[in-house]
Amino acid sequence: xxxxxIFQKGFLDVLPLTIPVVPFGIIYGVIGTEMGFTPLMTFxxxxxxxxxxxxxxxAQLFFTGAxxxxxxxxxxxxxxxxxxxxxxxxxxxxKLNLQWRILLSYLMTDQAFSVSSIYxxxxxxxxNCHFHLLGSGFTLWxxxxxxxxxxxxxxxxxxxxxxxxxxxxxxxxxxxVSELRKIDHLIVILVSGTCSLIIYNFxxxxxxxxxxxxxxxxxxxxxxxxxxxx
Amino acid sequence: MVWLWILIAGIVxxxxxxxxIALINPKKLNNNTKKVLTYVPSAVFPAIIFxxxxxxxxxxxxxxxxxxxxxxxxxxxxxxxxxxxxxTILSGLISYWMFIFWLS
Numbered sequence: 001x002x003x004x005x006i007f008q009k010g011f012l013d014v015l016p017l018t019i020p021v022v023p024f025g026i027i028y029g030v031i032g033t034e035m036g037f038t039p040l041m042t043f044x045x046x047x048x049x050x051x052x053x054x055x056x057x058x059a060q061l062f063f064t065g066a067x068x069x070x071x072x073x074x075x076x077x078x079x080x081x082x083x084x085x086x087x088x089x090x091x092x093x094x095k096l097n098l099q100w101r102i103l104l105s106y107l108m109t110d111q112a113f114s115v116s117s118i119y120x121x122x123x124x125x126x127x128n129c130h131f132h133l134l135g136s137g138f139t140l141w142x143x144x145x146x147x148x149x150x151x152x153x154x155x156x157x158x159x160x161x162x163x164x165x166x167x168x169x170x171x172x173x174x175x176x177v178s179e180l181r182k183i184d185h186l187i188v189i190l191v192s193g194t195c196s197l198i199i200y201n202f203x204x205x206x207x208x209x210x211x212x213x214x215x216x217x218x219x220x221x222x223x224x225x226x227x228x229x230x
Numbered sequence: 231m232v233w234l235w236i237l238i239a240g241i242v243x244x245x246x247x248x249x250x251i252a253l254i255n256p257k258k259l260n261n262n263t264k265k266v267l268t269y270v271p272s273a274v275f276p277a278i279i280f281x282x283x284x285x286x287x288x289x290x291x292x293x294x295x296x297x298x299x300x301x302x303x304x305x306x307x308x309x310x311x312x313x314x315x316x317x318t319i320l321s322g323l324i325s326y327w328m329f330i331f332w333l334s
Contacts, residue, residue: 024315057278058239084267086251090253093251106247106248171319189273196276197280197291
């Protein structure tokens with residue numbers, strides 16, 4: 001198959017998963033500007049970081065006065081799931097040169113991973129199968145930049161009284177809502193949330209990183225004692 | 231200074247994406263680590279969600295009938311049954327506005 005055909009397949013495969021991405025990007029654009037970032041800064045963050053939940057957490061922590069290192073480690077904690085994606089994808093991308101691997105790493109997101117890892121597994125013998133990840137990744141990237149711009153534009157219009165910063169917890173809730181039915185995940189969620197309330201007033205806004213660590217320790221316990229299959 | 235921290239956050243994010251792909255031998259992550267990583271969203275996001283819903287700007291608990299808390303529970307119920315990202319956010323936001331309107 002031609003490179004372009006595979007690229008288009010990546011585009012088409014990821015398209016249904018982009019439906020929540022656009023409002024998410026708009027929310028980020030609105031919140032970024034409402035919290036006090038300049039429009040340019042809000043946009044450049046989408047370009048440099050290119051990870052929605054990290055960007056929103058960054059903005060929120062920054063304007064509640066968290067220390068920079070706490071912000072960075074919270075961003076690292078949120079993004080640590082990428083290690084898992086990378087470990088799965090690396091076997092299919094090992095023959096590519098460094099430039100390709102840098103580009104595809106930059107474009108790797110939850111959505112691109114979930115469609116392209118399936119394609120790469122099925123088509124590992126195709127020498128150009130990585131164009132699928134380029135297609136899905138670029139589609140996501142383009143829509144993310146576009147929706148950020150729309151959000152920045154709307155952020156300058158919508159009044160602050162609408163309380164749109166409340167969309168921050170709602171957005172993060174929406175991202176884990178499918179885990180609520182799993183008892184092990186539910187316990188991890190409640191442990192993390194309760195812990196964050198108890199230690200919220202600890203210095204440097206360290207609550208996110210500490211609560212995450214406590215909750216991940218609990219999940220490690222689950223894995224070792226119940227030998228759950230995922 | 232903000233620019234510097236945005237740049238560092240960007241580099242850190244990139245490294246989480248790139249490090250495993252850059253490795254020659256990707257089998258480095260053992261199975262337990264992989265399984266723990268699947269819990270990352272459930273472990274990290276509630277620490278952002280809970281304080282933003284239940285605490286005020288000074289870190290004090292809001293009363294249980296605060297519009298924000300009521301709307302949060304509606305969003306949970308909607309999300310639980312419909313498993314839809316957009317509807318979860320919208321139901322929470324719209325009921326938040328409605329509670330503010332009713333309770334004021």
